[in-house]
Amino acid sequence: MPDDPAMFMIALVAAVCIGVAKADFTGISMVCVMLLAEVYGAKASVGLALPRLIAADLMTYPAFLKNGSWQPVWKLLPATLVGLGLGWWLLGRIDDTTVRRIIGGCVLLMVLIQALRKRKPVFFHKSSMQTLRVLLMVKHAMKFSSHPLSSAA
Numbered sequence: 001m002p003d004d005p006a007m008f009m010i011a012l013v014a015a016v017c018i019g020v021a022k023a024d025f026t027g028i029s030m031v032c033v034m035l036l037a038e039v040y041g042a043k044a045s046v047g048l049a050l051p052r053l054i055a056a057d058l059m060t061y062p063a064f065l066k067n068g069s070w071q072p073v074w075k076l077l078p079a080t081l082v083g084l085g086l087g088w089w090l091l092g093r094i095d096d097t098t099v100r101r102i103i104g105g106c107v108l109l110m111v112l113i114q115a116l117r118k119r120k121p122v123f124f125h126k127s128s129m130q131t132l133r134v135l136l137m138v139k140h141a142m143k144f145s146s147h148p149l150s151s152a153a
Helices: 005-021 028-040 042-064 071-091 096-119 126-145
Strands: none
Touching (some): 028 042, 042 096
């Protein structure tokens, strides 16, 4: 717990951000991580925020029991667990400054995505995303088919 009253207030605002994040305010959890990084350091902030965000998710589940579905959760769970494992492994190998830069990069990327969603929502339509995937796969295939090692000699 921070001794400085200003740091305590920042930590308190971060805790409120966790609760507000569950009220469908997109991106506010990133503010929470940034505030916690200021108070406790970048690496510790990830370890402090993530369990609280997960606990808040579990506490809001009863409110959506009638309208919610576990099906999307089960589909995302394997990738989520792999991501958690990789994040845990990576945090043990990089320093606090690098974590601070990664957090900053994630925040900037999320702001960019949100701004793009507002300005060009058609890019985020399901059919547009599928078209983009196909174009990227074709580009990837063309790149490797023109590689000298990919042709039969």
